[in-house]
Amino acid sequence: MGCTEPIAVAYAAAYARDVLGMRPERIELRVSANIVKNVKGVTVPNTGGMRGLEAAAIAGVVGGDAARKLEVLQSLDPGQLEEVRRLVQEGMCKVSLAEGIEGLYIEVWAFAPPEEKAASATETAGVPVQASAHVVVEHTHTGIALVEKDGRLVFDRNNAKAADTSGQSTMELRRDECAGCDAAPRESSMAFVSADRHEYAFLNVRDILEFADTLRLRDIEAPLRAQIELNQAIAQEGLKGDWGVSVGKTLMKYRDASDVRVRARALAAAGSDARMAGCPMPVVINSGSGNQGLTVSLPVIEFARTLKVGEEKLLRALAVSNLVALEQKEYVGKLSAYCGAVSAAVGAAAGIAYLQGASYEQLSAVVIDSIATADGILCDGAKSSCAAKIATALESAMLALELGMHEGRRFRDGEGLAGADVEETIRNVGIVAKNGMRATDAEIIRVMLER
Template identity: 45%
Template structure:
């Protein structure tokens, strides 16, 4: 039986993670820092200095920043936030931008010196922006996650300062209490009125951007390719295609919001769209759909908690695995079915690397969802992977811990090599 405190903890985690964002969240975090810095400087800067950790460079390098006229890069994200950003909107900081404002961003980029440097910070997620103008400066640091502002300075005066070595500086509910068995119990017993608004917003935003991806022309159009190649009759194909289409649009400048999960719009799309599509196919009640979305979202968060916000381990793997768990729940599965789905799917796709946010993410999402669905159907057919099969250990929580160790510790060097390759590779 889940205690009242744990029940509230699960609600709090959902409220902290299922938030709206427009654009890939790493460049948007840079824009957010830029908007805050501009506010504290009090004028348009004459010069900008930016320091970021390697994973920020990795996730900003190749993705289009929305409302910039198709531009990419750290300098672009910072300029957008500085020139037209509204810091009060947080991860929707550049969601309302006029044509004239886009021109102003371009002019700022042409006339204002902006330098970008690698940070020697030990943090995986670290953004530092200093802006200069009218003989003054303002400094903003965002660390650990996308809206966690830990330092603001006006000249030498501290306006805000948190100790980033302390866990409570994160202003987040600790995730250590989560486990698969309790997630299923929470999903079974949650009061729908406590989660309805959150999930309705996720459904609305993520379905809308998925539909835009299928009707527009974005990136490599993975969603369209899947439907054209395999048809629309199979729910599995539609689930993969519609999720991929949402990523197609999001990675390639679509100016529509998504509800993210674990700091990622791609993970938010992957955790939700397949479950929504299967719920429609199976004709389940709205209540069952909500409860399945709780399973998928919370399993994603649980998996990502051991991995970290950014890693060389592709986040779509966790969300695709979790969508398989949500689908298993839609079919009437409980702890046993969900646990086996998770283990089976993690065994299949845990080798997929994250080489930054970009168009190919959509294809990785389709692959991860396929593994999640296969993981469930393996269980239905009496098939499974066993402890000792590679990184699989007996018990779902042990396998989840193994994945966290693989991603956070084992792939640290891989992350460095990916960044080296990305920073020297030119587009074909």
């Protein structure tokens, strides 16, 4: 619900409050530069238009429900907004940059009001004691990596057998704190792979197609039906309401709305219009991103409706679009200077090609043509222009469909980053996006922080 980076901050803050066991007097937030970039310009949902890291963290503390994870602010009551605004103005939350840490990293310290320590034979009365909680989220938006209370280790994801000062293992000590925690990252010898998690290392286009053809629908239909229902709902809200700069509505107004290619772009853009402007309607995400979840699904859904294919074919096509988008993240990572709308649009192109009966060779050509056309779009944070970038990336995807699927043409090996096959092309673009654009990302963040 809402842009995933401010929601992740709200989740971490609400989680730290729960570990502390009370409303904190103050909180300190330390985040990676990419979190700064993706929270700075986007509206935090259910906050009446507030933006920024402080608003997201304090909203999580005041009214967030950590058990809801990425819908943590669904429980924020309108009556609590004035309190959130007041605490933001009073400086309850102090923010600092986690220097030298890339990707997704959020660290929260929550401090309770000081209490006077009782006198004892060995202690002096009147010494203030301040209870505290420390929570780290990294790699994924709900990936609890470290939990401490009053300086005592409660949970360490990278060392689940670690002992705290009492001698008990972390898992034995507070098993409830580890509910929903992600597994530790797997080791990889592939230096070019994203440092995020290596969770997509076994994905490839050929196996994705085989999976889509042979899967049991009952194994995948629940999340994909939710993706169809929820993502269409927010897209319609984006077309009806006055959200952001109304990219989706503008496309429908000035382009031929009878053309499925226009509607596919407009619907995805409209969903982003609403999300980036703080619409609290939930979406089903892809690679931790709601905008990418909209982009991989809505064009495929609209094409399926126009082509009058059955629901089974649509669900299998959505499996293709989601997984092709995710394969690219093995190299790019979840957060970088490379616009995630491009990866998602490539996935959508693959899903639409699958709807149209593409062979492996045809679908590979579509992916190559799509990824090699719009691979230069920069990510300068989450905000209203994301909707326009989605529309632009999908325009390249539509062209790739026409080139690769209908004309049988593809960019050849050695033409720029295009490789000998689809896997090499995905790898080449991903390496440049992750490693080559690192300096670009740092410069984007530097400019944003100076404003």
